[in-house]
Structure formats: structure tokens, C-alpha cells
Amino acid sequence: MGTSRAKFDELVARLETPDADRITHADLEDLLANQGRAVLQQLLQDRMNLRAIREQPLPATAVVDAQGVPRTHIVREQACTLSTIFGDVRVQRLAYRRRGLSNLCPADADLNLPAEQYSHGLRRLAASEASKGSFADAVSGVREATHAPIVELPKRQLEELVARAAVDFDAFYAQNERPAQSGEMPLALSFDGNGVVMRPEALRPGTAATGRTRLAAGHKAHRKRMAEIAAVFDVQPAPRTKEDILGPPERQKAPTPATSNKWVTVSVVDDVATVIAQGFDEPQRRDPQHRRVWLALVDGNNDQLNCIRDQTRRRHVQVTILVDFVHVLEYLWKAALLLSRKRPSSRGLGQ
Numbered sequence: 001m002g003t004s005r006a007k008f009d010e011l012v013a014r015l016e017t018p019d020a021d022r023i024t025h026a027d028l029e030d031l032l033a034n035q036g037r038a039v040l041q042q043l044l045q046d047r048m049n050l051r052a053i054r055e056q057p058l059p060a061t062a063v064v065d066a067q068g069v070p071r072t073h074i075v076r077e078q079a080c081t082l083s084t085i086f087g088d089v090r091v092q093r094l095a096y097r098r099r100g101l102s103n104l105c106p107a108d109a110d111l112n113l114p115a116e117q118y119s120h121g122l123r124r125l126a127a128s129e130a131s132k133g134s135f136a137d138a139v140s141g142v143r144e145a146t147h148a149p150i151v152e153l154p155k156r157q158l159e160e161l162v163a164r165a166a167v168d169f170d171a172f173y174a175q176n177e178r179p180a181q182s183g184e185m186p187l188a189l190s191f192d193g194n195g196v197v198m199r200p201e202a203l204r205p206g207t208a209a210t211g212r213t214r215l216a217a218g219h220k221a222h223r224k225r226m227a228e229i230a231a232v233f234d235v236q237p238a239p240r241t242k243e244d245i246l247g248p249p250e251r252q253k254a255p256t257p258a259t260s261n262k263w264v265t266v267s268v269v270d271d272v273a274t275v276i277a278q279g280f281d282e283p284q285r286r287d288p289q290h291r292r293v294w295l296a297l298v299d300g301n302n303d304q305l306n307c308i309r310d311q312t313r314r315r316h317v318q319v320t321i322l323v324d325f326v327h328v329l330e331y332l333w334k335a336a337l338l339l340s341r342k343r344p345s346s347r348g349l350g351q
Helices: 002-016 018-022 025-054 106-111 120-130 135-146 155-166 168-175 205-211 242-246 272-286 302-315 325-339
Strands: 073-084 087-097 187-197 224-236 258-267 294-298 319-323
Touching (some): 025 073, 025 087, 087 106, 120 135, 135 155, 187 272, 258 272, 272 302, 294 302, 319 325
Parallel strands (some): 187 294
Antiparallel strands (some): 073 087, 224 258
């Protein structure tokens, strides 16, 4: 670990020089962001080097592949590149070989190395940035967060990492089932639809054809597909009055309901009925005897309401439907404008 300690001492020594007294705080931030990351990168590299030195060969018959074929020939100088949030590091480990077969490196499992060169930390950062906007924006976000050019993640590789991260969605819930709660805690379901901007090749044929024509006044670009979202969670009630919710700012607010054990699914491929049926599967698993109070929060969409009622009949369960107050208020406001003979503006109002 001597190299990383030397880099750290060099950075500390630079901050202790008289010249550092004349550096602005902004320049100090940049200095520490860049050279500090270089120290962290070297720390990670030194740790990988130390681990490689300490790795001991396993018995000749101890390393076998999934088919039970042993690997008896050992090669020490087997290295791969791991791109991390601090920069690239080289990972050396013992490779166990057999003629005509690929290498096996037991250290890969111990280190939980990914199949590609990008670390899990970098993959997590890429997925987080991609959820905020376009892939181009995500590339810029990763570059800014990692102080490129220390870390450079091309756009195509970022798209592939995000796609691979998404396949863990169902497996995550399968391995982390939410526990059942007591019958006193209500079980809440929430359904909503949201337009998602799609790439041109992902649009439905009819929508894509419409989007290629020149738009008339008041028409939309037809760049979206409707995603249906379903959520299930346990909720601890917190009774409140209308004054608690709509009272003046200086009024002390009452505690809000507390939620836990959240489960979420979303799809732009499945129809509303399919997603809502999937949403009902989770509370059915948690409360198969229907002993708890079931609540369904919706925005008043008729298709959603019809699907919810259909599921309640199929499953013989009683569900109290709650319509989002904000959406109801929009409809009432629009009706009030019509009754007052004023033309309602479409801006900010429900369709």
C-alpha cells in the first residue's frame, strides 16, 4: 500500500506549502476532487495488488467447472481491467486452465467481479443517471460525477449496462418478498398511467406513422407510449382533518401516514388489465384470507376503475377505492369553467 500512501502524503504536503495559502476555495475543491480521486484509485489498485500476492493456489483437483471437469494447470499472471468510479484498475488473479476450455478464476467469485469490465458501482451510477433523462444526459452525468477523463463510459456501453440492470427487477422481488403484516394495518394498492417518451423504433406502428406527418395546430408529436404503474405497500394510518391538510402554513401539521414494504411494477408492453392483475397478485400473497383492509388509490381513469372492479369480483375481496383529490379537483374546475360560460384552458387540466 506504499504507493497510495506516497500519493496521499504528496497531496498533504502540497496543501501545507505557502503557495496553498493563495489558492481560492474553488481551486482547492478542484484540486482535491481530481488528485483525491487519484489517491482513491491508487488505494484500490494497491489493495488488488496485495490480494493477488496473498492468493494461494488451490489443490489440483479442487477447481472444477459446472460440468465437473477439473482444471489442473495454474497460471498466476492472469489480469483483467476493472473500470470503477475512481478509474481503471488491474486485477490479477490465479487462472486454472485445461486445454480446449476457457479459464476459471476462483478469485472472480470472491471479488464478485462483473462479466464485463465495468464495476457494480459504475453500473449503479449509470442506472441512476439514466433514470433522470436521456442516455446522452446520463453519459454527461456519469462524466461529471466521476470527474472524467478519469472515468470514461461511452454511450453505447452505458445503454447496455442500464439494460442489464433492468433484468434484475423481477429477481429482486422474488428474493426479497415483503412480509405479511398484522390485520390492523391496511394494505394499499396504487395504479397510475404515465406517458413515456420512446425512441422512434419503439413506437407502435400507427403512432410512429402519425408522428412522421406534419402536425396541425393543437396536435401532439406522438412520441410517447403509455406506461401503467402498479404499487403495493403497507400503510400505518394517521387520521387527519381537512384543516390539517389545507390549513394555513403556520398551523402545525399532523403526522402523515407511514408506508413500508413497497412493491412496484411498471410496463409499456402489457395492457392496463394485465398490470393491474399483477398488482393484485402481491396483496393476495400478503393477505390470502382477506383479513386486512384493502385500499386502491387511483386518479379516476375509467379503464383502471373497471379493471379494479373486475379483479375484486374475481378474487372475492372488498376494496375501498380512493380517487386522488388533485385529479378530482381538476375535473371540478373544468366543469365550473364550463358552467360559468368561460372556455377552460387545457394547461394544467386533466384531459
